[in-house]
């Protein structure tokens with residue numbers, strides 16, 4: 209029996225995320241921004257199967273358009289696998305088979321979820337047995353959103369978003385998401401925010417010295433109250449994303465007119481996240497958005513982080 213027949217692979221699911229609150233500090237000398245965010249993992253999953261191989265290879269499919277996803281060594285999941293191999297001295301390879309449900313370049317951390325899934329799957333496949341703290345350390349080296357995709361649930365992220373503290377959250381929040389065929393580049397959105405802050409200081413609030421998550425957000429999450437959370441959803445990147453993609457503003461207005469409690473640009477966009485009170489109301493909103501020609505889907509949060517399925 210060959211190795212492949214003996215051991216068909218390890219399957220891991222990892223969630224996408226919504227930043228229900230995101231405050232961005234000033235650009236630092238190294239080009240990065242300090243931020244403070246409240247993450248919620250939502251029920252759109254990246255599904256990854258890792259199987260034994262000689263080299264490092266990848267295939268990508270999905271329910272979303274995956275044409276923008278690199279299948280070479282720049283893919284974040286492959287980088288994660290290689291990093292784990294280097295750090296543990298593992299000298300074999302892996303084939304990763306990814307099925308994406310998270311919109312690509314959509315501001316929902318799909319690539320980060322793939323990287324988190326690859327770390328968990330390869331660690332199990334190769335028997336490298338890293339602790340969750342060690343996996344977290346590797347995750348942070350791959351990207352600011354990767355530790356959260358490992359952890360899942362609800363958490364406050366500071367620093368670049370990778371210093372995580374779990375946040376208490378009760379109940380389940382219902383979302384309707386609107387994807388957009390043309391992704392937005394995260395660095396471009398940050399650069400646009402810097403530009404707006406410099407050139408339109410009168411219209412845009414200045415960068416906070418020490419970004420922090422508002423106590424009202426933590427309170428609403430703890431209460432499990434969507435109406436309360438709707439009042440305090442906030443994203444500093446939203447103005448920049450709307451500047452780059454003015455068409456999104458009309459969709460945000462439409463969602464709220466059609467019954468959402470509130471709408472927000474997810475992370476760096478262009479995915480829009482509408483908070484609704486119940487799953488049934490979400491279904492009504494989804495249908496109205498679809499009738500208006502939008503690519504909408506439902507999700508709920510919080511859900512678990514990357515784990516073996």
Ligand code: ATP
Pocket residue numbers: 276277278282283284285311312313314315316317318319320322323353391392394475476477
């Ligand atoms: P962010 O975590 O910055 O919010 P995002 O959710 O906006 O990211 P992703 O789908 O994670 O966007 O991908 C952003 C870019 O990263 C893509 O355009 C692509 O070029 C590159 N990329 C690398 N690896 C992956 C991957 N496994 N899946 C998707 N994109 C990837």
